[in-house]
Amino acid sequence: xxxxxxxxxxxxxxxxxxxALERLRAAALELFEERGYDRTTVGDIAARADLTExxxxxxxxxxxxxxxxxxEELEKLIVSGVASAPKTMAPLEVVVEALAAxxxxxxxxxxxxRKRQALIxxxxxxxxxxxxxxxxxxxxxxxxxxxxxxxxxxxxxxxQTGTTLFHNAFERWxxxxxxxxxxxHLQEALIALRLLTAETGTGKRRGxxxxxxxxxxxxxxxxxx
Amino acid sequence: xxxxxxxxxxxxxxxxxxxALERLRAAALELFEERGYDRTTVGDIAARADLTExxxxxxxxxxxxxxxxxxEELEKLIVSGVASAPKTMAPLEVVVEALAAxxxxxxxxxxxxRKRQALIxxxxxxxxxxxxxxxxxxxxxxxxxxxxxxxxxxxxxxxQTGTTLFHNAFERWxxxxxxxxxxxHLQEALIALRLLTAETGTGKRRGxxxxxxxxxxxxxxxxxx
DNA sequence: CCTCTGGATGTCAGAGCCTGACATGACTGC
DNA sequence: GCAGTCATGTCAGGCTCTGACATCCAGAGG
Numbered sequence: 001x002x003x004x005x006x007x008x009x010x011x012x013x014x015x016x017x018x019x020a021l022e023r024l025r026a027a028a029l030e031l032f033e034e035r036g037y038d039r040t041t042v043g044d045i046a047a048r049a050d051l052t053e054x055x056x057x058x059x060x061x062x063x064x065x066x067x068x069x070x071x072e073e074l075e076k077l078i079v080s081g082v083a084s085a086p087k088t089m090a091p092l093e094v095v096v097e098a099l100a101a102x103x104x105x106x107x108x109x110x111x112x113x114r115k116r117q118a119l120i121x122x123x124x125x126x127x128x129x130x131x132x133x134x135x136x137x138x139x140x141x142x143x144x145x146x147x148x149x150x151x152x153x154x155x156x157x158x159x160q161t162g163t164t165l166f167h168n169a170f171e172r173w174x175x176x177x178x179x180x181x182x183x184x185h186l187q188e189a190l191i192a193l194r195l196l197t198a199e200t201g202t203g204k205r206r207g208x209x210x211x212x213x214x215x216x217x218x219x220x221x222x223x224x225x
Numbered sequence: 226x227x228x229x230x231x232x233x234x235x236x237x238x239x240x241x242x243x244x245a246l247e248r249l250r251a252a253a254l255e256l257f258e259e260r261g262y263d264r265t266t267v268g269d270i271a272a273r274a275d276l277t278e279x280x281x282x283x284x285x286x287x288x289x290x291x292x293x294x295x296x297e298e299l300e301k302l303i304v305s306g307v308a309s310a311p312k313t314m315a316p317l318e319v320v321v322e323a324l325a326a327x328x329x330x331x332x333x334x335x336x337x338x339r340k341r342q343a344l345i346x347x348x349x350x351x352x353x354x355x356x357x358x359x360x361x362x363x364x365x366x367x368x369x370x371x372x373x374x375x376x377x378x379x380x381x382x383x384x385q386t387g388t389t390l391f392h393n394a395f396e397r398w399x400x401x402x403x404x405x406x407x408x409x410h411l412q413e414a415l416i417a418l419r420l421l422t423a424e425t426g427t428g429k430r431r432g433x434x435x436x437x438x439x440x441x442x443x444x445x446x447x448x449x450x
Numbered sequence: 451c452c453t454c455t456g457g458a459t460g461t462c463a464g465a466g467c468c469t470g471a472c473a474t475g476a477c478t479g480c
Numbered sequence: 481g482c483a484g485t486c487a488t489g490t491c492a493g494g495c496t497c498t499g500a501c502a503t504c505c506a507g508a509g510g
Contacts, residue, residue, distance in 0.1 A: 016458065016505085041495065052460055057497060092421055124357065131356035132349065156396070157417050160389045168382050192382050196317055197422040241476090241487065266466060277489055282468060 021059050021069075023049035028066040033115065037123050064129045067116060071133045075140050077102055082144040091150050095141060095162035096190050099169075100183035106173065107181055117174055138163045165189045246284050246294075248274035253291040258340065262348050289354045292341060296358045300365050302327055307369040316375050320366060320387035321415050324394075325408035331398065332406055342399055363388045390414045 017023070027048035031040040042063050046056045060066045081098030089097070106113055120126040141159035150158065169185035176185065242248070252273035256265040267288050271281045285291045306323030314322070331338055345351040366384035375383065394410035401410065 020458080042497085043495085053496090054461080054498090055459060058458085061497090063496070090424075127360070128353040128357045131360060132353045135352070135356060153397075153417060154421065157389075157393050157414065158421055160393060161386070161418065161421065164382075164385045164389050168385060171381075172378075189382065192378060193386065194422050194424070196379065196383055196386065197419050199315075199419070245487080267468085268466085278467090279469090279490080280488060283488080286468090288467070 079144045099166050100186050103182040304369045324391045325411050328407040
């Protein structure tokens with residue numbers, strides 16, 4: 001009941017059915033949808049892909065990983081966006097543009113991404129994995145910013161902020177009934193962030209902030225350009 | 226070889242040795258330091274605490290969790306900081322102050338926190354868990370900001386940004402040879418973030434940002450007070 | 451045509467994580 | 481006393497993941 005995956009026997013059947021990795025991915029997705037994540041064993045997935053549990057673990061380090069193995073490509077895309085940005089562009093905007101470059105990818109798989117995200121949202125293990133993936137993205141961003149000679153401390157904060165913006169935008173994208181693209185939501189997130197971090201000036205500044213001179217600069221008014 | 230944990234037999238010995246949870250925590254810490262995380266089985270930990278593996282899992286959902294069970298208290302501390310801040314304070318500063326309130330806790334356990342952090346850094350599973358804990362913090366921050374009537378979108382971004390600042394400051398704190406406290410590093414992170422998000426003004430603004438009017442506000446110059 | 455080699459897969463055994471079901475034993479309240 | 485309760489123990493078992501070794505087929509070289 002599962003030998004109909006490749007060509008029957010003719011055409012010089014390859015040593016093994018090809019695309020084992022893809023078959024495993026597909027099988028996993030199907031089964032997770034059919035029975036849910038934790039009522040699906042790795043053995044089940046492998047069986048549907050006409051493979052063995054052991055083979056599954058040769059392709060994926062984890063049961064979870066089968067859902068996340070595509071994230072490296074996304075990472076590369078974004079990093080290359082940073083690398084190819086004009087030197088004159090302000091760092092934060094470089095990052096936002098680079099993130100926005102991934103927008104078409106998401107647009108192309110809208111429903112698939114949403115199904116996957118629903119799965120992730122429902123399982124703590126998967127959320128954990130997703131989080132560490134986005135940490136990897138942060139690290140990659142950091143590295144590519146360092147290549148542009150952004151100083152370490154700045155780059156670190158910037159990379160983190162970039163990831164924050166990305167997630168924020170992604171969440172809005174997922175829920176957006178108007179189906180505006182990810183790039184749009186990224187811009188909105190950036191605008192919102194700028195509003196937030198702008199010093200207010202209205203509220204009275206309370207003094208307690210100054211734990212050991214940390215507030216030296218906290219009363220600066222904006223004219224830093 | 227392990228019955229010297231509590232009072233020998235006298236003093237109306239309690240039904241069981243008390244503080245099972247604490248004993249498990251301590252045993253785990255010791256063993257992780259002695260043999261490393263993955264050469265320590267849950268059975269080992271339980272045995273050193275004079276308990277059973279099964280009992281371990283009644284206290285902790287996970288093997289990992291034994292290292293993270295304190296994080297809820299931290300969360301409460303920070304959330305209460307947000308709740309008790311004066312109404313007039315700008316939201317971002319509320320968050321930063323609330324985070325800074327945890328500074329003494331870290332100061333009090335400087336070496337312990339560093340050992341633990343070294344463990345976490347060395348094991349992907351633990352990093353994952355740490356990440357999801359900080360997501361919980363973000364969620365808690367979000368909720369407490371909502372209580373202050375900060376609008377949802379703003380609060381979400383703000384909570385994320387707050388967590389970013391916290392992590393950034395924490396990293397600097399861990400590595401700080403001058404041993405300045407966490408509050409100090411938080412202030413520095415905030416200053417750095419403000420510099421980053423301030424629009425540069427010098428660089429030429431490229432036009433492509435405007436995917437569907439998203440850049441409406443992007444040329445505002447600072448005078449929002 | 452044969453053999454050798456290598457890579458992808460299978461088989462097997464086992465450790466470790468985690469859970470459900472049920473048993474025990476001591477303290478508590480009546 | 482006697483029942484109830486609560487922390488713990490005992491047992492069985494499933495699932496995840498790994499190491500060691502076997503197999504099987506294709507292509508290279510003789």
